[in-house]
Amino acid sequence: MPNHQSRLSGVTELIGAKLPAARWFAGRNREATVTGLTALPALTPDLPVVSLEIAEVRYADDPDAMDHYLVPLCYRAPADPAGPGLGIAEHPRLGPVGVHDATADPYAADVLLDLVASDRELVSHGASLRSHLVDGSALRPGLPGRRFGGEQSNTSLMFGDVAMLKFFRRLEAGDNLDIEVHRALGGGPAAGRIATLFGWLDASWIDRDGTIHEADLAMFVEQLPHAVDGWDFALDCLRRGEDFSAYAGSLGRALREVHDGLLGLGGASVRDGVEEAAAMRTRLGTAVAEVDQLSALHGALDSRLSVLEPLDYPAQRVHGDFHLGQVLMVGRDPATRSWRIIDFEGEPLKSFAERRTPDTVWRDVAGMLRSLDYAGAYAIRHEQTDSAFAQEWVSRAREAFVAAYSEDGLDSDQQRILRAYLIDKAVYECRYEARHRPEWLPIPLAALAALAGTDDTFDGGRK
């Protein structure tokens, strides 16, 4: 066994006990065990020791499956004034230590900034940790680090008002999709639609079986100024009674520019309508098995998907999980503020291989149309917004988004394709809501009831 392997039953057990409750742990509803914890080369020689560690996770329901999660730690003396952190554990080299979450530790934040602000490789016992600096021009020494407090599925550190370091929690073997897209679009015509990439961290390590693993660990980007999440921005408009169509139009143009840029990442291919309809039917079947309320719509939705079968249509790299939470309105001045698109990691319920496969741009268009519908439905259900106003708000926003995205409007095939992807997205949402937020399930269910109707086309904004 390579001796960089932590072999810390104490620390491994402690992390194993904490992991199931972590916001970022995707296996919360499964019986999961941390079967190993591998320390990458330490970032500091003496206590406090900052150490990025990789937890190997296995599942009782699928013994062949294994995930790797990134766990940034900071070991401190047990009597350190910072307290015990996650708990005290026995470290084989350091002895008893307080095990702290490095993403919540100001000293660790300084050390991490120092790492990402340089081009460096640290090597120890067959494991390697590398920082790649692409653009350090905005960085200043001593930028204070703090953990980002907003909603997210990974964990980010903010440095001053300049930079953001996003740690990917569930690691993907090889290149991370988000970094790949930011690298590919940076410097090109769509660069203004995304955050500037400052750099990234990657690593390789050897597990107990001698298998070599490689993964990207973190993305270091520009902190977008005065950024408001598109979901909050849209709901504020609804609350103020403000029309969203101009914002939706600029969002449509932004998506179009990003899609044009993404074409350069892997090029164009073709999606086979027969295969895609079959894949959507499989996903529908899975959702029906998980969500009882869907069974009444199963037959009608299944037959609506046949619309794809005679069609072959272009595919390329896309965003994959495009909704209002994945766009930020940036800037304070209403005259100059504009949209940025973030988080190109794709749908969390898909495998990494599926997320990388070229897809149709209509998946992203459908995602945003569904999201606009969600905003209106949420306002009606949870904020007592007038129903007629909210429905009109949604229709106008959806029409403006599609019109700006497509410039010349949709031909009849595109309308049919879009309709099928609206169904597929709402089916996905039913699974997502049933698992995470059952009280929101009526929103995609209502959309599916409308989409199960007999019309095969996308009727402007209304369905």
Ligand SMILES: Nc1ncnc2c1ncn2[C@@H]1O[C@H](COP(=O)(O)OP(=O)(O)O)[C@@H](O)[C@H]1O
């Ligand atoms: N470059 C950025 N600048 C400022 N805030 C950002 C930036 N990127 C993301 N955020 C904030 O972080 C939140 C989560 O980002 P996201 O990339 O979706 O993370 P995750 O994949 O972990 O869910 C966003 O909704 C936004 O509020």
Ligand SMILES: O=P(O)(O)O[C@H]1O[C@H](CO)[C@@H](O[C@H]2O[C@H](CO)[C@@H](O)[C@H](O)[C@H]2O)[C@H](O)[C@H]1O
């Ligand atoms: O965690 P991610 O941002 O990758 O996306 C997941 O969570 C989203 C909810 O936070 C979920 O989006 C659904 O709810 C949104 C409102 O909260 C709505 O705007 C989206 O249209 C709707 O799909 C997303 O599907 C899921 O992948």
